[in-house]
Amino acid sequence: MAGQYLPTAVVGSYSMPAWLERAKNDFLRRRITAHDLDEMHDAAVKAAIKDQEVAGLDVVSDGELRRDNMIDYFATRLPGVEIDRGSKASYYDFYDSVVRNRMPMAPLGLVEHFRFLRRFTDRRTKVSITGPHSLVKRIRNQYYPTEEAFAVEIARIMNLELRELVRAGAEQIQIDEPYYSGFPEDLPWGVRAINALVDGVDARVSLHVCYGNRYGKPSWEGSYRYLFPAILEARIHQITLEFARRGSEDLRLFKEFDAPFTLGLGVVDVKTHDVETPAIVAERIREALAILPVDRLSVNPDCGLLHLPREVAFPKLGAMVEGAQLVRRELQG
Amino acid sequence: MRRTSRDRLVEDLAGAVASVGAAASVGATARDAGDKVIVDDWAPLGESSIWQFNRLFWQRLADWERQAGRGFEAALPSGRSDANDPAAVADAVADFWTLLVELDKRGQLPAEIFALEIGVGSGTRAGLWLDRFKAIDEARATGFYSRLRFLLADYSLPTLDRAMSAVAAHQGVVSMIATDALNPLRALSFLRYKILYVHLTNVYDNLPVDELVRRDGRLYLVETRAYLPQPLAAAVAAAYGVGTDQLRPTIARLLETGPDLFGDRERGVAFWRAVWDGLCLEERLRYLEGTADVPLPPGLHGDDLDELLATAPADIRFHISRGAVESFVNTVPLLHPRGYLQVQDIFVATMDEYRQGFRGPGKLDGSVVNWVNGALLRAVGARTGYDVHFAPFRYRPGSRTSILYTTLRE
Numbered sequence: 188m189a190g191q192y193l194p195t196a197v198v199g200s201y202s203m204p205a206w207l208e209r210a211k212n213d214f215l216r217r218r219i220t221a222h223d224l225d226e227m228h229d230a231a232v233k234a235a236i237k238d239q240e241v242a243g244l245d246v247v248s249d250g251e252l253r254r255d256n257m258i259d260y261f262a263t264r265l266p267g268v269e270i271d272r273g274s275k276a277s278y279y280d281f282y283d284s285v286v287r288n289r290m291p292m293a294p295l296g297l298v299e300h301f302r303f304l305r306r307f308t309d310r311r312t313k314v315s316i317t318g319p320h321s322l323v324k325r326i327r328n329q330y331y332p333t334e335e336a337f338a339v340e341i342a343r344i345m346n347l348e349l350r351e352l353v354r355a356g357a358e359q360i361q362i363d364e365p366y367y368s369g370f371p372e373d374l375p376w377g378v379r380a381i382n383a384l385v386d387g388v389d390a391r392v393s394l395h396v397c398y399g400n401r402y403g404k405p406s407w408e409g410s411y412r413y414l415f416p417a418i419l420e421a422r423i424h425q426i427t428l429e430f431a432r433r434g435s436e437d438l439r440l441f442k443e444f445d446a447p448f449t450l451g452l453g454v455v456d457v458k459t460h461d462v463e464t465p466a467i468v469a470e471r472i473r474e475a476l477a478i479l480p481v482d483r484l485s486v487n488p489d490c491g492l493l494h495l496p497r498e499v500a501f502p503k504l505g506a507m508v509e510g511a512q513l514v515r516r517e518l519q520g
Numbered sequence: 521m522r523r524t525s526r527d528r529l530v531e532d533l534a535g536a537v538a539s540v541g542a543a544a545s546v547g548a549t550a551r552d553a554g555d556k557v558i559v560d561d562w563a564p565l566g567e568s569s570i571w572q573f574n575r576l577f578w579q580r581l582a583d584w585e586r587q588a589g590r591g592f593e594a595a596l597p598s599g600r601s602d603a604n605d606p607a608a609v610a611d612a613v614a615d616f617w618t619l620l621v622e623l624d625k626r627g628q629l630p631a632e633i634f635a636l637e638i639g640v641g642s643g644t645r646a647g648l649w650l651d652r653f654k655a656i657d658e659a660r661a662t663g664f665y666s667r668l669r670f671l672l673a674d675y676s677l678p679t680l681d682r683a684m685s686a687v688a689a690h691q692g693v694v695s696m697i698a699t700d701a702l703n704p705l706r707a708l709s710f711l712r713y714k715i716l717y718v719h720l721t722n723v724y725d726n727l728p729v730d731e732l733v734r735r736d737g738r739l740y741l742v743e744t745r746a747y748l749p750q751p752l753a754a755a756v757a758a759a760y761g762v763g764t765d766q767l768r769p770t771i772a773r774l775l776e777t778g779p780d781l782f783g784d785r786e787r788g789v790a791f792w793r794a795v796w797d798g799l800c801l802e803e804r805l806r807y808l809e810g811t812a813d814v815p816l817p818p819g820l821h822g823d824d825l826d827e828l829l830a831t832a833p834a835d836i837r838f839h840i841s842r843g844a845v846e847s848f849v850n851t852v853p854l855l856h857p858r859g860y861l862q863v864q865d866i867f868v869a870t871m872d873e874y875r876q877g878f879r880g881p882g883k884l885d886g887s888v889v890n891w892v893n894g895a896l897l898r899a900v901g902a903r904t905g906y907d908v909h910f911a912p913f914r915y916r917p918g919s920r921t922s923i924l925y926t927t928l929r930e
Binding site for chain 2: 205212277281398399401402403404405406407408409458
């Protein structure tokens with residue numbers, strides 16, 4: 188029984204190879220074609236899937252390697268968002284994007300990439316998307332009266348895409364909302380936008396909230412206390428938080444509040460190249476088990492592995508899996 | 521530091537012309553070393569023994585100054601350090617204050633306010649900064665001063681001790697830490713993402729650099745070796761009772777163990793000063809197949825160098841400021857998510873500025889001073905999530921100092 192507990196997964200992104208970064212920049216400067224870049228993306232995604240499988244993860248993603256960054260992948264797909272294609276010098280920069288009129292409904296094209304992921308793994312899969320609050324903070328709004336109205340509109344459009352993903356077989360969907368931590372005062376409407384986003388979506392939904400990972404460094408600091416109690420209203424199955432870098436102090440919030448969702452426990456620090464040992468990972472899991480029952484915990488890195496070189500990211504995942512196995516064995520007695 | 525005679529120049533040029541088409545070494549033709557005493561071996565500039573001399577100077581500053589009869593700041597072109605300009609310091613405090621108030625307003629100001637100065641000099645700037653900070657805090661009753669943790673960092677303990685006495689009035693909020701400017705993270709990793717303000721003045725210009733040359737589309741790495749001209753070497757050897765053939769090992773011992781080498785420190789310091797005074801660099805150019813062969817410091821990517829060269833003048837000689845890059849990438853991880861880095865130094869802000877002439881290295885008293893490639897730092901900053909800007913130092917007319925400051929790259 189215990190073997191089914193403590194499922195391991197990435198948060199979403201996997202190590203971005205330097206050669207792929209160069210290719211993305213070359214594409215941005217029109218030195219290579221979209222076809223060439225697509226082929227490289229396919230190859231990189233296959234390698235990322237394989238690495239996750241070899242590391243022993245229970246749930247794998249496509250490593251988000253097709254994305255320039257967490258915003259532009261969606262901003263360029265959302266109908267009605269105007270993009271200034273000349274506004275960035277590096278692929279990782281954000282485009283200058285703006286909404287000037289009511290956004291129409293249209294598919295985003297995420298299903299195709301999900302199907303690619305499905306074709307190359309038999310493991311359980313996870314698709315992660317950037318949440319409406321974070322998108323609203325980066326896409327300029329010149330139409331909607333409030334940020335909330337803008338966010339709910341984005342949620343309405345993306346909701347259709349999530350339903351399409353479920354129809355295509357997606358079982359786990361993660362929503363990334365790192366900007367909550369920079370704008371805690373937005374949380375009440377941020378949660379309403381999440382609920383609009385997942386309305387009628389028949390999948391296991393997790394919400395990832397961190398303190399940012401732009402350029403591999405935090406964008407804010409603080410305590411997760413700001414999430415409570417507003418976050419309890421979110422219609423999600425799991426919340427995924429970072430604890431490895433920040434320490435376990437905020438775990439007590441799960442003692443203080445009776446959360447209706449499970450916890451994706453961050454046990455690997457993605458902002459250092461120091462590779463955790465399985466023993467450290469196991470200890471972090473045990474700390475959480477002192478507060479939450481085992482069937483309410485999943486195991487993951489603090490955030491995406493995008494900024495770590497593969498020679499660091501891969502052993503970190505291996506240590507995470509091994510640490511989870513250590514605890515599973517203890518639980519089996 | 522690099523000298524040549526008319527005859528030598530003619531000879532070198534002849535050698536260079538003769539070597540066209542080969543993997544040429546220009547400037548150091550197979551010249552008999554009989555007119556000089558070689559002090560180290562051919563190596564990229566960043567590995568030259570001049571950096572050991574530089575390190576020795578800062579580690580044994582008091583010994584040097586005692587014999588020189590003046591403080592090191594007196595050797596600066598203006599006779600004093602721009603670091604200690606009261607108006608500049610006041611503006612620096614005001615900028616920091618703005619950040620603190622903003623964070624406080626949002627409830628995001630940490631309980632402990634960490635600030636770090638690397639390369640503390642005499643401690644005068646830190647003292648001025650702290651005086652100003654305390655005065656504003658008292659005037660506005662914000663209570664920030666008591667939360668301040670001001671760290672003085674330097675690789676020289678004697679320098680730190682001297683600086684600590686200059687900030688004695690603030691000893692409750694000041695700590696000192698011995699750390700190498702090349703890697704502050706090593707000693708301060710416990711403060712990763714916690715420091716709100718990091719300042720350096722005239723540190724980057726004092727860290728090892730390499731030089732690259734592009735001529736007619738070909739790329740070269742500058743290699744140097746240090747030497748003493750023969751007459752001077754003979755005079756030094758005679759004055760200190762060392763055989764000329766023993767000069768090189770004696771200098772090596774000086775650089776390893778310091779000026780106590782004759783059992784008489786004053787005599788050792790005098791020897792050190794005489795050697796440094798006469799020390800010259802000769803150079804040659806090593807052909808590189810392309811930028812992939814350039815020895816890059818950690819944090820600088822080949823792509824960045826390619827991009828810089830793509831927009832640089834066709835024929836150019838420029839710095840790979842390896843020490844500055846290393847220091848930068850090992851400092852910014854200490855910054856709080858809203859923190860910033862400020863560096864006062866002599867920067868070449870764009871590659872185009874290298875058209876304008878020779879950019880060092882040079883001797884400044886017992887130390888090495890060199891211009892810093894700001895364009896390179898801008899590229900490195902972008903990769904680490906910071907935009908790097910340069911503002912002229914407007915507090916002293918004619919100053920060649922600039923102020924580098926970082927802003928968050930969103």
